[in-house]
Amino acid sequence: xxxxxxxxxxxxxxxxxxxxxxxxxxxxxxxxxxxxxxxxxxxxxxxxxxxxxxxxxxxxxxxxxxxxxxxxxxxxxxxxxxxxxxxxxxxxxxxxxxxxxxxxxxxxxxxxxxxxxxxxxxxxxxxxxxxxxxxxxxxxxxxxxxxxxxxxxxxxxxxxxxxxxxxxxxxxxxxxxxxxxxxxxxxxxxxxxxxxxxxxxxxxxxxxxxxxxxxxxxxxxxxxxxxxxxxxxxxxxxxxxxxxxxxxxxxxxxxxxxxxxxxxxxxxxxxxxxxxxxxxxxxxxxxxxxxxxxxxxxxxxxxxxxxxxxxxxxxxxxxxxxxxxxxxxxxxxxxxxxxxxxxxxxxxxxxxxxxxxxxxxxxxxxxxxxxxxxxxxxxxxxxxxxxxxxxxxxxxxxxxxxxxxxxxxxxxxx
Numbered sequence: 524x525x526x527x528x529x530x531x532x533x534x535x536x537x538x539x540x541x542x543x544x545x546x547x548x549x550x551x552x553x554x555x556x557x558x559x560x561x562x563x564x565x566x567x568x569x570x571x572x573x574x575x576x577x578x579x580x581x582x583x584x585x586x587x588x589x590x591x592x593x594x595x596x597x598x599x600x601x602x603x604x605x606x607x608x609x610x611x612x613x614x615x616x617x618x619x620x621x622x623x624x625x626x627x628x629x630x631x632x633x634x635x636x637x638x639x640x641x642x643x644x645x646x647x648x649x650x651x652x653x654x655x656x657x658x659x660x661x662x663x664x665x666x667x668x669x670x671x672x673x674x675x676x677x678x679x680x681x682x683x684x685x686x687x688x689x690x691x692x693x694x695x696x697x698x699x700x701x702x703x704x705x706x707x708x709x710x711x712x713x714x715x716x717x718x719x720x721x722x723x724x725x726x727x728x729x730x731x732x733x734x735x736x737x738x739x740x741x742x743x744x745x746x747x748x749x750x751x752x753x754x755x756x757x758x759x760x761x762x763x764x765x766x767x768x769x770x771x772x773x774x775x776x777x778x779x780x781x782x783x784x785x786x787x788x789x790x791x792x793x794x795x796x797x798x799x800x801x802x803x804x805x806x807x808x809x810x811x812x813x814x815x816x817x818x819x820x821x822x823x824x825x826x827x828x829x830x831x832x833x834x835x836x837x838x839x840x841x842x843x844x845x846x847x848x849x850x851x852x853x854x855x856x857x858x859x860x861x862x863x864x865x866x867x868x869x870x871x872x873x874x875x876x877x878x879x880x881x882x883x884x885x886x887x888x889x890x891x892x893x894x895x896x897x898x899x900x901x902x903x904x905x906x907x908x909x910x911x912x913x914x915x916x917x918x919x920x921x922x923x924x925x926x927x928x929x930x931x932x933x934x935x936x937x
Contacts, residue, residue, distance in 0.1 A: 532904050533633050533648045541637060541644050544591065544603050551593065551601040551673055554585030559607055561589035561614045561645055563621055570662040572618060573625040576649055577657040578668035578675035580630050581686075583854060584651035584900055585670075589614070590644035601673060608642025615645050625661030628654065631901065648904075653856045653896040656686050693745050697858065700743070704789055704808055707816050708739035708862050709890065716865060716889050736826045736869035737818050738833060739862045740840040744811030744848065745896070746855030751848075752790055752809040770815065770839050771795045771803050811853060815840040819869075827872045828863070830918070831928055831937055834910060837861060841906035845899055854899045861913035863891040863920070871921045884921040891920035908933055 531540070543549075544557075551557060556575065562568045579585050592607045615636045622630055631650040636643050656667045656678070667678040678686075701711050709715065744751060771793060784791040790808040802818045817836065819828050841859065848854070863869065866886040893913035902909070911933045914926035928937045 533635050533646060536635055536637060536646055538637050538639050538644070541588065541591070541606060541639070541646070544588070545606060548602045553670065553672060554579075554583055556585070556587050556670075556673075557591040557593040557601070557603050558587060558589045559592045561609055561618060563614070563617050566662055569621045569625070570659070570664065572621050573659045573661060573664075574668045575670075575675055576622050576630055576632065576647065577626045577659050578670040579649045580632075580652050580657050581667060581678070582651070582670040584649050584898070587647040587649065588644065589618075589647070590639065590642070599673075606639055606644065608639040608644060610642050612643075618645065618647065621661075625659055626657050627660050628657060630657055631898075633904075648900075650900045651855060651898050653898045653901075655690065656683065696748075697743055697745065700810055700812060704810075704812055706741060706806065706812070706814050707737060707804060708741050708814060708860065708864060710741060710860055710862075735818055735865060736828055737816055737864035738828065738837070739814060739816040739860070739864060740837055740844075741812065741814045741860040741862070742841070742844045743813075743858045744853055744855060745858055747811040747853060750809040751811045751851045751853045752807060770836070770843050771805055807847060811848070811851075813844045813847065815843075826869045828869050829872045830926075833917075834914060834928060834935070834937075837913065838906050838910045841902050841909060845902035845906065848899045849903060857897045857899060857902070859893075859895050859897055859909060861893045861910075861917070863917055865889055866891045866920060871918075884923070886920045886922075888920065891917050893917065907935065911935075 549555070556579070558575075561572075563572060575587055579587065590607055590609045591603045592605050593601045593603050595601050615634050619634055622632065631653070633648045635646050635648075637646060658665060658667050667683055668675055669678050669682070698711060709719065784793050784807075790806065790810075792804070792806040794805070795803045804814070804816045806814045808814075815836075819826065848857075863886075867889045869885065871884045893916040895909055895912065897909060911926070911929045914929065918924075918926045928935065930936055
């Protein structure tokens with residue numbers, strides 16, 4: 524089964540997708556398991572469901588599909604042979620209750636019931652953990668499980684210790700990496716605006732832009748221990764050029780040429796400047812740290828950030844970065860920063876016409892930062908929940924209780 528189909532958004536799955544698995548004899552693997560039945564009446568059946576789901580999350584995430592009968596071939600592979608629709612109509616909510624009550628920390632998963640002949644199939648999409656291991660706490664277990672190949676098994680003590688040790692090592696490795704990369708955003712404590720300005724002055728560089736407001740989206744692959752992007756000049760086959768073009772040009776700037784990636788010692792970068800003086804920057808570091816940023820125009824000596832216009836570019840940047848990870852074969856944990864540099868030099872504009880403001884809204888701090896751990900699958904599915912949380916945090920920095928462009932349920936209202 525190709526990766527694109529495995530990562531198809533769950534909302535788009537249909538009974539035809541399920542039947543194709545059978546018709547094409549797509550065998551089970553690390554990220555795909557078939558189940559003929561979904562019975563949750565007994566303690567052992569509920570425990571098996573919790574073990575299967577948590578074990579997949581503790582590995583690489585994937586799909587559990589209930590309502591498909593499989594068989595094992597002589598070479599050990601397991602292939603689907605027919606769709607065997609489930610009959611009890613409350614299986615999905617009962618499964619969700621079992622997982623919610625027995626696994627800690629809570630799993631990131633989504634389930635969909637798909638109608639089939641005389642019944643239905645349940646597809647459970649499980650995201651790889653974005654933090655500590657998931658433990659099955661229910662049913663007197665208090666144990667960690669992991670899927671390896673075609674089987675789910677208890678984790679041994681040394682595997683659990685290594686996992687938690689790796690969490691700490693990843694933090695140290697990430698901090699060191701961020702210090703070494705030429706990112707615009709100041710994500711490490713050692714960097715400050717004053718230090719950057721002083722360094723620029725020493726190099727006789729123009730100082731003013733570094734003190735102007737800068738919107739940044741930075742994302743880092745937490746599980747990458749080495750380069751994940753090719754060690755060669757970029758080509759159109761490496762990255763989605765059309766998506767990059769939209770991200771770097773947008774519909775407000777008058778640029779005819781497609782953005783071109785340049786290569787340096789750290790990876791790939793692209794910079795554009797629109798006709799209204801708006802600068803955009805894109806960097807894809809080989810080690811899996813990506814950055815997108817933009818500087819908004821100034822009028823009359825003041826630097827305005829149009830509030831509603833932040834949302835779509837930030838969403839597009841996250842979606843684009845997720846697609847680059849997917850193209851590179853990385854599906855692990857991520858850390859996301861959404862940040863307003865030099866926020867105290869800015870005013871947030873609540874209207875389309877930036878001259879219409881009831882009063883200046885200026886933060887007292889020089890940076891507003893939202894940080895969240897996620898994973899590639901979650902951003903491929905929908906980056907908007909992350910954007911919503913980030914916009915709430917940024918708006919609070921400007922003295923407002925929340926971003927009014929979202930409903931309390933997270934629905935975008937514009």
